[in-house]
Amino acid sequence: MLVSYNWLKNYVDLGNLTPEQLAAKITKSGIEVEGVEYVAENCKDVVVGYVETCEKHPNADKLNLCQVNVGDQKLQIICGAPNIAQGQKVAVAKPGAVLPGDFKIKKVKLRGIESNGMICSLKELGLEEKYIPTDIADGIFVFPEDATIGENVDELLNLNDAVLELDVLANRADALSMLGVAYEVGAILDQPVNLPDETVSFAEDDAVDNYISVEVEAADLNPYYGAFMIRDVEINPSPLWIRNYLMAAGIRPINNVVDITNYVLLEYGQPLHAFDYDKFSSEKVVVRRADDGETMVTLDDQERILSEKNLVITNGKEPVALAGVMGGANTEVTSETKNILLEVAYFNSSSVRGTVKQTGLRSESSTRFEKGIDPNRVKRAGIRACLLMEKYANGKVAAGAAEFDELDRSENTVEMDTDQINKRLGTEMTSEDIVSILKRLKFDYEQNDTSFSVQVPTRRGDITIFEDMLEEVARIYGYDNLPFTLPQGAAQAGALTVRQSLKRKVNNYIQGVGLMETLTYSLTNATDIKRLVSPEVLEKAVSPVALAMPMSEEHKYLRLSVLPEILRAIKYNSARNQTNLGYYEIGSVFISSEKQVSKQPDEQLRAAGALTGKWLEHPWQQEKKDVDFYLVKGIVEGLFDHLDLNVSFRQAKLADMHPGRCAVIEMNEQTVGFIGQLHPALEKEMDLKETYVFDINLEAVFAAYEDTPSYRQIPKYPSIARDIAFILDENIHSGDVGDLIQEIGAPLVNRVEIFDVYQGANLEEGKKSVAYSLLYQHPDKTLKDDEVEESYQEIIKAVNEKFNAYVRS
Structure with a gap:
């Protein structure tokens, strides 16, 4: 709302307050004044002149030679404005005048004829062109006939005015009018409000x-x-x-x-x-x-x-x-x-x-x-x-x-009490102080000792309850007058909750492996709402939650995945020649089990990230390697190791993910996320190079986390390592074979790791070779070779029978 200082003076006596001082008082009372701008710079020696004669310049077709009466003298002025004419009252800058932009008017000769001054347009006097009436935008301004010759133009054209720009919030619709602002200023300055004349001669x-x-x-x-x-x-x-x-x-x-x-x-x-x-x-x-x-x-x-x-x-x-x-x-x-x-x-x-x-x-x-x-x-x-x-x-x-x-014009009634106000504000106001404030606000009221029943005028539709009225009292009383008090009660040292601590721990780890944190919109569009959603989220989310009044189609739904917006950031920076990128975000997705939402959706905290280009596999390495499935898998495994939690990975086929380079993350036989490469079609659509992502349900992670430090005794007895390679059908999951080895070899097999996968020459079509490293170790004794061999053969037999495999020679 733009408020003219001079216009406002018609309704409220502003005294000797400057526009800047008034702006400060309004801001302190609760409506922010974003700035004060003057309509134009002061124009010195610019007055109303009367054009007594207007003739064509003898040496120029587009110029006019005018004799202008400015009250104390007559000036000969040459003017090129198309609308100049005899008998007009115009704005004249006399010799020595200074126009906005420090433009000084001097006596000059134009085509051999002397010109003593300048007849001005509104633009030349400092007014913004976009507000000047179109019929005079290209010419000089003509005053009404009642303008006094020789009068300074500042007041006539309101050039000495200042405009206060009010940042009016939605609840203060009353301040979108000059009368509303007048009531506000009248309350601040304790001045009456002069209302406009509404007397019509019908x-x-x-x-x-x-x-x-x-x-x-x-x-x-x-x-x-x-x-x-x-x-x-x-x-x-x-x-x-x-x-x-x-x-x-x-x-x-x-x-x-x-x-x-x-x-x-x-x-x-x-x-x-x-x-x-x-x-x-x-x-x-x-x-x-x-x-x-x-x-x-x-x-x-x-x-x-x-x-x-x-x-x-x-x-x-x-x-x-x-x-x-x-x-x-x-x-x-x-x-x-x-x-x-x-x-x-x-x-x-x-x-x-x-x-x-x-x-x-x-x-x-x-x-x-x-x-x-x-x-x-x-x-x-x-x-x-x-x-x-x-x-x-x-x-x-x-x-x-x-x-x-059929319009309802009834006023709201708000009850309040002096003691209640003082208790809330920490003040020591009397009932007389409250009466004074209500009178300044121009609110009618009924008083019963310290209690007040306030009739709120309909111009203040924002006041409906006691707390609204309390704010009004505080504003007019003055925020600067409220006492400074410390909260009472026992002091308690601040600390992070377990959840906050875990979130910080996850955040520190992911930053530690080199990824950069992003903060993206929680709102998304109809296309991205269906993309890269983790399987366990899809099971619960009956339908996406749509906003009742979205600002745009791009931000219409509460997101079900953090990844689409992270990929937008990857795409944006890739288009600007940034090739090695790794971004992550810890943020919420919003899950509703209802088609027609009747309650707040469940918020689920997730950690998601995306990597593309080249990356350091280990901090101590100098040479970067291309981002691949195993790099991202290593980051995720490292996170769960950091939290001392066990997870496994199972190959899966998910929408928008590469069918051969995608796995779900499982913990306690429950899916808690997924990792893998984006589907090449999606990469092409988003103009991305080979990109890998991960998405983890932190709610499940936090629920499984145990704060008690774990301890494992250092082994006293030596270990024995054995390697074994199986020829398997290519559709068999190597992780399933590893689980069986662990099961059959227990308790002697302490660890099973895959160290090689091969397909190609010297192998039948549809077959693959997977090599496992087995670590044998007993906590209470030194193992003998025959014990290890017996277990080794049992493992080979079990794997061969269950998976139709054989040992690679």
């Missing part, structure tokens, strides 16, 4: 019922609609003061009728819309839901396709406005307009928000309807606009208003 012999009636078919979306009739208006430029205030607020002036609707919008926070009555082509306003596929052309000359979710204003036949958002081109006010149908209404905020989202249209009006407007200020804003059109457009206002009215 035509006694004419009534609005002679011209228009109102019918509302969607009262749930439009509980109030009022229509005023203003006849015989004269379309002209607005008064200079209205144009000045609009430009300070960031709105380009157009004409007096449109400018008045915008002025009242900013003043009251109540959107209005003016229809050309003669183009309306009906004596009835009908407010209804649009038909699916119905179209209309809005004021921006764009055709809009509507749905039944949109509320439209119609003439009984066709739409003439999108309710609360934008009017239609078919009833636009132009220079030919004579009769005005003025709309003032209360539209449901959700309805307007939905239309804005569907059409992409956002306006000053829709912004206020979306956040909520004051129901008791709706009709008053219409009356105020009628007064201004009567005064500045010479309109005749028909008596009364055509209305549909």
Whole structure:
């Protein structure tokens, strides 16, 4: 919200406060002022001049030789503006004047003729071009006839104004109007608020019922609609003061009728819309839901396709406005307009928000309807606009208003007590202090000793409960006046919880192996929600959780996997010539067991990562190697060793994963994640080189973790190593063979490891050679060769029988 300092002074006495001092006070009271900007730099020696004569320059076709009266002298000035003419009152920079940008005006000769000064445009006086009316954007500015010759232009053009930019949060919709800001500043400074004049001279012999009636078919979306009739208006430029205030607020002036609707919008926070009555082509306003596929052309000359979710204003036949958002081109006010149908209404905020989202249209009006407007200020804003059109457009206002009215204008009542307030705030306020604050806020109340029953005006729709009222008291009392107190109670040393400690332990390990941590969105799109989801998550997630009001289609669902967003980061950096990349994230996925969500989804913490390019297999190595399945498997195995947990890997075929380079991670016979290479089709789609990923369910890991340190006695007796290679069918999992060796060899076989896998020459097609290293060791004695040999032969026999294998010679 842009607030003109000079405009605000019309409602509240600001005393000697500078704009910066006022901004500081408003910020301290709870509404942040993001900045203060002056409309223009001060223009020295720029005054109103009267063009007595205007003739063509004798030596230049595009220049004019003017004699200009500036009050204390007459100046000969050469001007090239296309709209300069005799009899105008213009802004004149006299010799010695300094314009914005430190542009100094001097006496000069142009084509042999002396020029003593400069006739200025608004842009040359420091106003932003985007706010200057289009009809004078390319020429000099002409003052109204009542401007005084020789008067300084700073006040006339509001150049000495400052604009405060307020960061208004959604709950403070009242501060989206000059009156709302005036009430706020009045409370801060303990000053009365001067309300605008709303006295209209209605035509006694004419009534609005002679011209228009109102019918509302969607009262749930439009509980109030009022229509005023203003006849015989004269379309002209607005008064200079209205144009000045609009430009300070960031709105380009157009004409007096449109400018008045915008002025009242900013003043009251109540959107209005003016229809050309003669183009309306009906004596009835009908407010209804649009038909699916119905179209209309809005004021921006764009055709809009509507749905039944949109509320439209119609003439009984066709739409003439999108309710609360934008009017239609078919009833636009132009220079030919004579009769005005003025709309003032209360539209449901959700309805307007939905239309804005569907059409992409956002306006000053829709912004206020979306956040909520004051129901008791709706009709008053219409009356105020009628007064201004009567005064500045010479309109005749028909008596009364055509209305549909089911609007609730009741005020909220909030109970509070002085002792309760002091207990919450730690203050020692008296009931008299509370009374003073309520009077400053302009809130009515009933007092019973230390208790108050406060009538909250409808302009403050954000105040509904005691805590809201408590905040108001604290704001006006002054946050700086609240005492500094230490919390009471026994002190307790801070420490990490077991879960926090484990999370940090996992984080430190993954960083230690060289991966870089990322932080990505928890929201994703319809494509990525199905990608790279771990099997145990898929079993539980009946359907992805969709947001009710997503900001975009790219962020519509709560994620079921962390990996897609990590891969986006890999893709982004790969496209910028970064080749060796390893990223990870510890974050939540969101699992719902319901198709129609009725409760919060379960959050499951997961650790996921992706690697591509070359990597150091061990920190002590100098040469990097290509990332492969075994490197990623080693990282995961190292993590579980770090946590002293046992896991196994089982080959699997998962969607979006390479069918021959993918495995699920199992712990206590339960799947807790997966590792492997992305499917080549996905790598091609995402423009990635060979990329490997891992995804681990940390909830299962934390549940299995035991905080008690484990201990294994150092063996006293020597070990014996034996190697054995089996010829197996290629579809047999080597891990299954290893499990059988461990089972048959127990308790003598202490460890089984695969150290070689071979396929190729000298082997039958469909066969592979897998070599295992067996470590024999007994905790209580030295093993004899015949014991080891007997166990060795039992293992060979069992493997051969179960897997139809034989020992490679």
